[in-house]
Amino acid sequence: MTTTVRLGTRGSTMALAQARHVARELESAHAGLAVRIVPVSTHGDRWTGSLVTAGGKGAFTSEIDALLQAGDIDLAVHCLKDIPGDVALPEGICIAAYLPRDDPRDALISRDGLRLDQLARDAVVGTSALRRQAQLQRARPDLRVKPIRGNVDSRIARLDSGDVDAIVVAACGLHRIGQAHRITQVLPAELMGPAVGAGTIVVTTRTSGPAYALVMAVDDPDSRDTSLAERALLHRFGASCNSAVSGHASIDRDTVTLHAAVYAPEGDRTLATVVAGDRTAAPALGRQAADELLALGARKLLDPYLR
Incomplete structure (x- = not known):
């Protein structure tokens, strides 16, 4: 007999790739389990302005959390770095599994194939992440940093159109969507300190119910413990x-x-x-x-x- 569970996710190319990965892992761990992916359009995905004015990272998770609380989905998949770290998870929701961590580093993509130290003075580098902006200014104060939001595909498109000379994005994200060949330079952690939770996919569930036990089968203890340290920070x-x-x-x-x-x-x-x-x-x-x-x-x- 087949048991079906509903897995909520954002609808971007990267989010769907992550959801398919989680679905495969769960179906491999449990014979007779079928995972149905439920794409959700979130406020953060629709918003084109500053993420801060959109309500912070919760703009990417609040609608999915509400569906989980209401029982309309059984599980949800997120990049850990997209889950707000300054507030507790909504009542009745927990992170049930931390998947093995991918490369947490950031990557530079430049139109001319130049590394960060080779970019021309006053070159424009696109990123909206304040962590990246500050570290770019620290490494190359002569560069101009331009806020740029949207999914990875849209940011690459803006690079290719000449809107910016380079962009900084998550290395693991490029691998997940088949765009790793675009990487000009993987930025060492000493140069660009990674975001808390970078590279880690997590699965959330309600704190009670059968879904929690199912998801525990794909939990990675090393990923869990390192993530707990970072999130506590x-x-x-x-x-x-x-x-x-x-x-x-x-x-x-x-x-x-x-x-x-x-x-x-x-x-x-x-x-x-x-x-x-x-x-x-x-x-x-x-x-x-x-x-x-x-x-x-x-x-x-x-x-x-x-x-």
Whole structure:
């Protein structure tokens, strides 16, 4: 007998690719399970202005959360970096599985095949992410950064049309939609600190019901523990998409190491720390990193974004 579950997702090319991946993993883990993908048009996808004025990252998740709470879908798939880190998940919803993490780094695509250090003075680089903007200004203060939103396909189209000279996007996203050949340079984490949750696909469910048990079969413990450390960092800061914060955790056996940083809006000041400890204390490591950065004066760098 076949059991069917409904998997909610944004309707972009990348989101649908992620949903199909999750569907395959679940169907492989459970004989007789069929996953039906339910595309959802979210406010964040329809909005063309600043993500901050659209309600932050919750603009990409709130409609899907409402369907999950109402029982209209059984599961939902998200990029972890798109789930707000400054507020708790809606009542009755939890992250049931963290899939194995893909490459968390950002990638540069330039029209002329130039690396970041080869771009001409005053070259225009497109990105709306404040974390990327601040780090671009830190690495190349002579560049002009232009806000550019939309799905990856539309951003590549604007690059190809000559609207910008280069764009910065998630490396793993390009791989997921078959556009990895467009990558000019994968930016090392030392140059462009990754976003919290970058590269990690998660599945949310209601906290009670059979779907939760089904999804646990695809949970990756290493991805879960590193993600918990990173998310705790954001939560301690009260930081949202309107903050220039990077956090990237890695795991070696039972030790989690978290690299965290906060950037001034103009890129002229950076506060960074590295903490490490047992994986059982992953959330505590995130809070420790945040406290160390706050003690160094991170609040002064965060406040301009949080107004």
